Amino acid sequence: MIQDLITFIGRFHPLWVHLPIGFLIIAVFFKAYVVLGKKPAMQEAVSFSLLLGTISALIAAVLGFLLSQSGGYEDDLLVIHLMAGWTTVIISGIAWWVNKNELRFGRKLNYTVLGFMILALSVTGHFGGSLTHGEDYLTAFAPFGEKQKETKGRVLAKVEDAEVFTDVIQPILRSKCQSCHRSGKSKGELNLASYETMLQGGENGPVFIAADAEKSELIRRVTLPSDHEDFMPAEGKKPLTEAEIQVLIWWIAKGKADPKASLMAADEEIIAWAKPRLNILGGEKMLAVSIDTVHLKALEKMGFRVRVLSHESGALDVVLPSDAAKDRASELLKALLPIKDQIYWLSLAGTGIQDADMAQIAQFPNLQRLRIENNPVSDSGISGLRSLSKLESLNLNGTKVSGAGLEPLAEINSLKSLFLWNTAIDPQDQRVEKISAAGVKVVFGG
Amino acid sequence: MSHHHDAPLRSSNRDLQEIEKNMDRRRFLTKTSLGLGSLALGSLMGMEKIFAENPQTQPLLSESTNGLAGLPHFMPKAKRVIYLFQSGGPSQLELYDYKPKLIDLHGQELPDSVRDGQRLTGMSADQSSFPMTASAFKFSQYGQSRAWVSELMPHTAEIVDELCFIKSMQTGQINHDPAITFFQTGHQLPGRPSMGAWLSYGLGSDNQNLPSFIVLVSKNGEQDQPLYARLWGNGFLPSQYQGIQFRSGIDPVLYLGNPENYDGKDRREMLDYLKSLNEVQLDTYGDPEISARIAQYEMAFRMQTSVPEITDMSKESDSVYEMYGEESRDPGTYAANCLLARKLIEKDVKFVQLYHQGWDQHGNLPGGIKNQCQKTDRATAALIKDLKQRGLLEDTLVVWGGEFGRTVYSQGTLSPDNYGRDHHPRCFTKWMCGAGVKPGFTYGETDDFGYNVVKDPVHVHDLQATILHLFGIDHQKLTYKHQGRRFRLTDVEGHVVKGILT
Numbered sequence: 051m052i053q054d055l056i057t058f059i060g061r062f063h064p065l066w067v068h069l070p071i072g073f074l075i076i077a078v079f080f081k082a083y084v085v086l087g088k089k090p091a092m093q094e095a096v097s098f099s100l101l102l103g104t105i106s107a108l109i110a111a112v113l114g115f116l117l118s119q120s121g122g123y124e125d126d127l128l129v130i131h132l133m134a135g136w137t138t139v140i141i142s143g144i145a146w147w148v149n150k151n152e153l154r155f156g157r158k159l160n161y162t163v164l165g166f167m168i169l170a171l172s173v174t175g176h177f178g179g180s181l182t183h184g185e186d187y188l189t190a191f192a193p194f195g196e197k198q199k200e201t202k203g204r205v206l207a208k209v210e211d212a213e214v215f216t217d218v219i220q221p222i223l224r225s226k227c228q229s230c231h232r233s234g235k236s237k238g239e240l241n242l243a244s245y246e247t248m249l250q251g252g253e254n255g256p257v258f259i260a261a262d263a264e265k266s267e268l269i270r271r272v273t274l275p276s277d278h279e280d281f282m283p284a285e286g287k288k289p290l291t292e293a294e295i296q297v298l299i300w301w302i303a304k305g306k307a308d309p310k311a312s313l314m315a316a317d318e319e320i321i322a323w324a325k326p327r328l329n330i331l332g333g334e335k336m337l338a339v340s341i342d343t344v345h346l347k348a349l350e351k352m353g354f355r356v357r358v359l360s361h362e363s364g365a366l367d368v369v370l371p372s373d374a375a376k377d378r379a380s381e382l383l384k385a386l387l388p389i390k391d392q393i394y395w396l397s398l399a400g401t402g403i404q405d406a407d408m409a410q411i412a413q414f415p416n417l418q419r420l421r422i423e424n425n426p427v428s429d430s431g432i433s434g435l436r437s438l439s440k441l442e443s444l445n446l447n448g449t450k451v452s453g454a455g456l457e458p459l460a461e462i463n464s465l466k467s468l469f470l471w472n473t474a475i476d477p478q479d480q481r482v483e484k485i486s487a488a489g490v491k492v493v494f495g496g
Numbered sequence: 497m498s499h500h501h502d503a504p505l506r507s508s509n510r511d512l513q514e515i516e517k518n519m520d521r522r523r524f525l526t527k528t529s530l531g532l533g534s535l536a537l538g539s540l541m542g543m544e545k546i547f548a549e550n551p552q553t554q555p556l557l558s559e560s561t562n563g564l565a566g567l568p569h570f571m572p573k574a575k576r577v578i579y580l581f582q583s584g585g586p587s588q589l590e591l592y593d594y595k596p597k598l599i600d601l602h603g604q605e606l607p608d609s610v611r612d613g614q615r616l617t618g619m620s621a622d623q624s625s626f627p628m629t630a631s632a633f634k635f636s637q638y639g640q641s642r643a644w645v646s647e648l649m650p651h652t653a654e655i656v657d658e659l660c661f662i663k664s665m666q667t668g669q670i671n672h673d674p675a676i677t678f679f680q681t682g683h684q685l686p687g688r689p690s691m692g693a694w695l696s697y698g699l700g701s702d703n704q705n706l707p708s709f710i711v712l713v714s715k716n717g718e719q720d721q722p723l724y725a726r727l728w729g730n731g732f733l734p735s736q737y738q739g740i741q742f743r744s745g746i747d748p749v750l751y752l753g754n755p756e757n758y759d760g761k762d763r764r765e766m767l768d769y770l771k772s773l774n775e776v777q778l779d780t781y782g783d784p785e786i787s788a789r790i791a792q793y794e795m796a797f798r799m800q801t802s803v804p805e806i807t808d809m810s811k812e813s814d815s816v817y818e819m820y821g822e823e824s825r826d827p828g829t830y831a832a833n834c835l836l837a838r839k840l841i842e843k844d845v846k847f848v849q850l851y852h853q854g855w856d857q858h859g860n861l862p863g864g865i866k867n868q869c870q871k872t873d874r875a876t877a878a879l880i881k882d883l884k885q886r887g888l889l890e891d892t893l894v895v896w897g898g899e900f901g902r903t904v905y906s907q908g909t910l911s912p913d914n915y916g917r918d919h920h921p922r923c924f925t926k927w928m929c930g931a932g933v934k935p936g937f938t939y940g941e942t943d944d945f946g947y948n949v950v951k952d953p954v955h956v957h958d959l960q961a962t963i964l965h966l967f968g969i970d971h972q973k974l975t976y977k978h979q980g981r982r983f984r985l986t987d988v989e990g991h992v993v994k995g996i997l998t
């Protein structure tokens with residue numbers, strides 16, 4: 051009961067500390083105003099602010115002491131913070147006294163004491179912040195130094211190397227749990243910083259029971275209704291997402307909480323979810339293909355219609371409507387070069403593109419579906435498409451292609467369908483039969 | 497003559513000044529007290545919960561298509577869909593689900609063990625006898641896939657190698673309205689968004705000059721059961737996502753032409769001004785229906801040119817009309833709508849919904865269904881062939897079917913040359929075709945009585961989940977928050993039918 055009361059009062063510390071900070075800093079500003087602005091009448095305000103600062107700092111220190119009694123803070127940091135706090139109280143008291151009797155102690159001493167007071171205040175504040183938010187809170191996103199050294203997880207050579215615990219679960223714990231459960235601030239005597247410390251459990255016993263997700267405290271805590279007293283993360287911090295919970299459950303239940311369990315052993319959905327979150331060397335295609343919305347907008351202004359097919363791979367479906375082409379198709383095509391790796395489906399039907407433009411299209415290495423029907427394209431242009439090694443569907447309806455034009459197309463192993471309606475090609479042509487025999491569905495229509 | 501409204505609207509227009517003045521004492525107090533109250537509440541409940549990013553209530557529209565950011569969830573197979581809805585419940589037993597054993601059982605009572613206590617409609621529940629009835633039509637096998645099709649569908653029989661039959665469809669609804677509402681909106685009661693509205697909301701539009709969801713109702717179907725606009729409605733989604741119904745006639749959208757003696761030059765200017773007026777209202781009241789209205793005015797303006805272009809049939813050759821059948825020359829018939837659907841799909845309209853009524857053969861089934869097939873069979877097959885030769889079947893999905901099937905027993909008296917069939921929700925046949933579904937394939941099986949599914953049942957929600965899947969959408973993730981809960985097309989059910997996917 052008394053302990054609860056102490057904790058209750060102590061928790062006003064983070065709120066209260068801002069009072070002395072404000073009072074003591076404003077005192078320095080007032081002092082500067084007195085000296086630089088030559089307003090000696092303000093001298094009284096300096097003393098008054100320092101007095102308020104000292105009293106509120108004393109109260110803050112007492113509250114801080116009460117809060118420290120509830121435990122859960124790293125000892126080293128706590129001691130520094132506590133000592134610095136009391137130092138601030140004492141120095142600000144001295145500053146008040148010296149300032150009040152400036153004529154007796156002299157200006158130089160007064161300025162020195164005020165300087166030390168601000169120093170003590172800053173040190174106290176910094177260590178207080180480190181206690182609540184973690185030691186790297188200030189520097190983690192700093193533009194200098196070794197930044198975010200752990201926020202993205204280790205770098206992997208390939209997806210197959212990924213381990214569920216190290217590469218998927220640890221980043222989750224880092225972002226969702228370790229602000230309270232880590233070395234330095236192990237609330238509930240629980241430290242989730244590493245597999246070893248997790249094994250030690252917390253004051254409520256083990257964190258997980260291998261192969262039994264339901265009985266595992268970790269799972270119980272994160273799956274409770276969010277208004278439940280035991281729900282984690284506590285105090286309105288960002289809860290785990292459904293997918294994150296599924297990963298934890300899989301790891302404990304099916305992965306038997308093995309720290310070396312491979313990601314490849316997990317369920318398909320989990321792998322799909324985790325893949326784009328991994329930090330893979332050289333950034334495999336599935337990763338980090340950022341969709342350049344600015345460029346896409348520019349393309350739309352030119353008359354293209356662009357749709358994202360997959361956010362994972364950055365695959366795009368690009369259509370140039372015939373009325374938007376207005377005889378400028380070859381010129382417009384050049385604008386597609388910056389996204390050449392991202393074009394999976396492309397339709398240029400009836401845009402007036404010609405043989406010379408095929409070389410341009412041949413530069414889109416991931417092209418799967420290509421519609422160039424109803425254009426004055428002939429064999430010589432089409433032969434340039436043979437380098438499209440992923441092409442599955444090619445629409446040549448209404449083009450000038452002839453039987454001879456089919457021969458280079460036979461080199462495209464990935465080709466599955468070929469549309470030759472309204473062309474001069476005879477369905478009985480040997481070359482048609484040859485390409486059909488290779489597994490391409492040739493459609494003539496009519 | 498030209499007007500200029502370049503000056504800031506608020507100061508120049510008296511009406512708008514009035515609106516500004518409306519911020520009177522009472523409104524001020526209401527707004528500020530609520531504002532302060534909600535701030536206080538926010539800090540009490542934890543700011544995160546109140547101001548958290550909520551993808552459902554604050555959908556981020558992607559720039560290019562106006563679809564939801566983050567969609568599609570995965571690589572799609574389909575870009576567009578034509579849904580050939582055969583309203584009334586076409587009899588699977590006369591068309592695709594061949595049951596030779598019924599020939600021997602013809603006239604015998606339906607065994608209770610087969611019916612298994614199933615609730616019947618009020619129309620046939622009182623019958624003293626439930627005589628099993630074999631189809632009056634002959635079946636044969638067609639194509640390389642050897643699919644069974646009755647003599648009623650000679651043209652469809654030619655394209656079976658393109659089709660994926662689902663013989664094991666099931667629904668929970670036994671009457672037309674709830675059953676069709678269930679199919680189109682995922683719930684038997686009115687009020688939910690239709691499938692086309694969901695797709696438009698999620699994926700936006702591929703052609704800003706035409707609505708992304710267009711509805712065509714045949715004028716030559718027997719209108720025995722009504723169709724309601726809610727079947728293509730937006731439900732609680734913003735109203736620009738509702739289906740736009742084209743009229744069944746020469747002029748599918750009225751009043752697109754400019755009035756007589758009006759050269760239309762300042763139309764654009766008028767619309768710009770109207771838009772800024774509406775935007776002031778939107779700022780003041782924040783009603784999303786105002787932005788829907790703005791979008792609709794803009795769409796109507798663009799449709800002034802795009803719709804006459806699409807309905808201009810002069811470029812279609814005689815061979816096309818021959819393919820779709822003579823009726824396709826008569827705008828508003830099923831055949832003409834199939835042809836129009838192809839043209840809309842060519843323009844990348846995402847969802848073209850056809851309805852053909854008149855499949856509700858409670859009595860006089862042989863005559864009635866023959867008539868229905870004559871009006872639809874040729875054009876349906878022509879549409880598939882046409883899409884195929886144009887290369888559009890690669891990324892267009894076609895769905896054919898009704899809201900339920902029909903009973904194996906005869907409704908009313910079974911006479912040597914006539915019979916009827918009542919509604920049957922336990923099994924019926926649909927087919928799909930095109931993007932991402934297996935061609936020349938049959939999924940699911942019914943028993944020898946054509947009464948129950950014995951293998952691979954496919955529920956309405958499963959079909960919906962599968963269609964969304966083909967568009968790259970996880971049906972569990974496309975949701976919209978309304979009245980405090982998140983809704984989705986498949987409610988709390990639905991499994992993607994992986995067996996029919998390529």
